[in-house]
Amino acid sequence: MRTSRAIxxxxxxxxxxxxxxxxxxxxxxARAAYERSDYGAARVAVVAALRKEPNxxxxxxxxxxxxxxxxxxxxxxxxxxxxxxRIAPDEHARLTGDLRLLQGRAQxxxxxxxxxxxxxxxxxxxxxxxVALGKASDAQDAYGRGMAAGPDVQxxxxxxxxxxxxxxxxxxxxxxxxxxxxxxxxxxxxMLQGDLAVARGQSxxxxxxxxxxxxxxxxxxxxxxxxxxxxxxxxxxxxMELLEKAQALTGGSAEIFEAQVALHATRREWGAVRAALQGxxxxxxxxxxxxxxxxxxxLHLGQPEQARTLFTRARLLRPRDPYTRxxxxxxxxxxGDAEDAWATLSPLADSALAPAELIEAAxxxxxxxxxxxxKALRARLRPVRLKQRxxxxxxxxxxxxxxxxxxxxxxLLLIPAGSDDPEVLMRLALASxxxxxxxxxxxxxxxxxxxxxxxxxxLHTAGMARFEAGDVQKAQALLRRAADADPRNEGIxxxxxxxxxxxx
Numbered sequence: 001m002r003t004s005r006a007i008x009x010x011x012x013x014x015x016x017x018x019x020x021x022x023x024x025x026x027x028x029x030a031r032a033a034y035e036r037s038d039y040g041a042a043r044v045a046v047v048a049a050l051r052k053e054p055n056x057x058x059x060x061x062x063x064x065x066x067x068x069x070x071x072x073x074x075x076x077x078x079x080x081x082x083x084x085x086r087i088a089p090d091e092h093a094r095l096t097g098d099l100r101l102l103q104g105r106a107q108x109x110x111x112x113x114x115x116x117x118x119x120x121x122x123x124x125x126x127x128x129x130x131v132a133l134g135k136a137s138d139a140q141d142a143y144g145r146g147m148a149a150g151p152d153v154q155x156x157x158x159x160x161x162x163x164x165x166x167x168x169x170x171x172x173x174x175x176x177x178x179x180x181x182x183x184x185x186x187x188x189x190x191m192l193q194g195d196l197a198v199a200r201g202q203s204x205x206x207x208x209x210x211x212x213x214x215x216x217x218x219x220x221x222x223x224x225x226x227x228x229x230x231x232x233x234x235x236x237x238x239x240m241e242l243l244e245k246a247q248a249l250t251g252g253s254a255e256i257f258e259a260q261v262a263l264h265a266t267r268r269e270w271g272a273v274r275a276a277l278q279g280x281x282x283x284x285x286x287x288x289x290x291x292x293x294x295x296x297x298x299l300h301l302g303q304p305e306q307a308r309t310l311f312t313r314a315r316l317l318r319p320r321d322p323y324t325r326x327x328x329x330x331x332x333x334x335x336g337d338a339e340d341a342w343a344t345l346s347p348l349a350d351s352a353l354a355p356a357e358l359i360e361a362a363x364x365x366x367x368x369x370x371x372x373x374x375k376a377l378r379a380r381l382r383p384v385r386l387k388q389r390x391x392x393x394x395x396x397x398x399x400x401x402x403x404x405x406x407x408x409x410x411x412l413l414l415i416p417a418g419s420d421d422p423e424v425l426m427r428l429a430l431a432s433x434x435x436x437x438x439x440x441x442x443x444x445x446x447x448x449x450x451x452x453x454x455x456x457x458x459l460h461t462a463g464m465a466r467f468e469a470g471d472v473q474k475a476q477a478l479l480r481r482a483a484d485a486d487p488r489n490e491g492i493x494x495x496x497x498x499x500x501x502x503x504x
Contacts, residue, residue: 023049027059034062037187038219039069057086064095073102090117097125106132118145120152124159131162134497153179157188161195167434169199169403187217194226201402206230221246225256228263236267258290265293273297286313287321287488296327304334317488320455322348330361338368349377352421353393356386389416400427405434422448426461438469456486464495472499 030045043066050059060083067076076099083092093112100109106129113122123146130139143159146152156179163172173196179189194209207230213223224246228239240263247256257276264272277284277294284291295310308331314324329344342365348354349362359380366374380386396411409431418424425448433441445462452458463478479496486492 023052023056023059027056027062030059030062030066034066037217039066041219042066043070043072055082057083061087061091061095068095068098068102071102073099076102090114090119090122093117094119094121094125097122097129101125101128101132104132106130118149120146120149120155122146123149124152124155127155127162128158134500136166136498147175147178151178151182153183153186153188157186157192160192164192164195164199167403169196172196185212185216187213187220190216191222191226194223194230198230199403201398201404203230203232219249221249221253221256224249225259228259233266236263239263261290261293265296268300270297270300274301281310286310286316287318287324292324292327295331299327299331299334304331307331308335318486320457320486326358326361329365333361333365333368338365341365342369342371346371346373350421351423352389352415352417353423356381356390392416396427400431403434405431409435420451422451422455422458425451426458429461429465433465433468438465441465442469454485456482456489456492459485460489460492460495467495467499475499 026045026049030042030049033039033041033045043063046059046063046066050056050063053059060079064076064079064083067073067079076095080092080095080099083095093114094117096112097109100106100112109125109129113125123142127139127142127146130136130142139162143155143162146155147159156175160172160175160179163169163175172192176189176192176196179186179192183189190209190213194206194213197203197206197209207227210223210227210230213220214227217223224242228242228246231239231242240260243256243260243263247253247260250256261273261276264270264276273293274297277290277297281291281294284294291310292314295307295314298304298310299307308328311324311328311331314321315328318324325344325348329341329348332338332341332344342362345358345362345365349359354362359377363374363377363381365371366377380389392411392414396408396415399405399408399411409428412418412424412428412431415421415424418428425444429441429445429448432438432444442462442465445458445465449455449458449462459478459482463475463482466472466478467475476496476499479492479499482492483489483496
């Protein structure tokens with residue numbers, strides 16, 4: 001279905017690209033498409049123009065720019081080889097720098113730039129290379145110098161996104177305001193506006209920004225995907241329509257497909273989840289979101305043995321992942337193995353953050369094996385008590401999601417039994433660290449580590465608390481232990497990479 005919808009769209013773009021009477025008119029169409037961030041149409045149009053003027057430098061340059069924005073490294077390399085000696089050396093070096101970044105060759109991207117090139121584009125490339133090399137201070141300096149060099153949409157957007165991903169939401173917002181001052185309706189500005197709103201927990205503002213981006217840039221799938229993810233559950237029908245439209249624009253995107261499956265799961269359309277995934281289930285990473293969603297669908301569709309097999313595999317690879325353990329416990333319970341279910345679920349149910357669904361499953365397992373903890377667990381499900389606890393937990397989580405560290409810390413301190421709960425303590429460590437209360441963050445992280453001395457998540461938290469406090473040596477030691485305990489954890493590996501000293 002996706003292919004049949006994508007082909008007419010490509011035919012339409014090709015016909016539009018060919019409608020100019022001259023190569024100059026076709027090039028103008030290509031440049032206009034590029035300016036409205038429709039890089040696919042720009043590439044098609046300039047290719048059409050090049051059929052009549054195959055060696056035109058301006059056309060080849062625009063083609064290289066379009067290919068780079070589309071992530072087409074192979075095509076860009078071929079095009080840039082045709083531009084050697086035909087455009088200014090610094091311009092060719094900048095285009096090649098973007099290519100090297102696409103290829104994961106950050107050091108080559110840096111080395112290829114003219115050291116005297118002070119353009120915003122050169123500083124953007126340097127900053128991106130420094131980020132890839134784990135040189136945060138150098139990246140920050142390069143972004144700052146690039147912003148001072150003059151207005152540039154790509155540079156400002158990259159800098160704001162770097163800050164946003166680093167947790168510096170308010171600093172990112174200041175850079176975004178600078179971007180809006182000279183390009184208020186640029187694609188990057190509108191998407192960042194939405195992403196900043198998401199980080200602040202302002203869902204309605206995010207939806208408005210993504211809608212505006214979708215209206216102004218109808219050939220871009222990103223705002224459709226972002227909008228679908230941010231719409232409330234009551235708008236799930238619209239969300240699915242948006243995802244279908246986005247998928248038609250891409251001709252088949254794994255990211256959008258995953259979002260479609262996740263939406264089916266949210267709507268509890270387990271038959272649709274199974275239909276979408278059963279043909280590829282054997283090839284999925286057992287710990288991936290798709291594989292876990294497929295396992296949950298099988299559990300709901302009365303196939304607990306198959307679900308148990310899937311969740312058992314996932315737990316072997318990610319033994320401490322709480323969702324995997326919860327679903328395995330449910331599958332064990334559904335297959336009549338109450339003893340294993342209790343062993344799996346009881347440690348999770350001990351958490352002060354445990355949701356009602358998890359406690360209910362633990363109660364069922366405790367009852368089946370006759371465990372005396374059933375009474376205490378059942379007491380936690382009393383409506384008034386449960387409602388009060390979950391209101392505080394939800395408030396704390398909402399504050400963490402919008403990175404309101406002060407509100408998060410205040411709410412976390414109110415959670416009943418939270419002072420003895422590793423999950424609460426780790427969140428308190430994060431919030432305290434972001435507030436600059438480093439001694440307090442280390443104390444909370446160490447208290448969590450005392451309770452779970454070998455848990456990779458506790459080691460990770462303790463290491464990052466020390467890193468934020470400036471104790472890099474101890475931070476590295478803790479994160480190495482975390483990486484050894486959970487070698488598949490990308491977050492731990494990325495944070496450990498940040499701590500590596502710069503290469504000589």
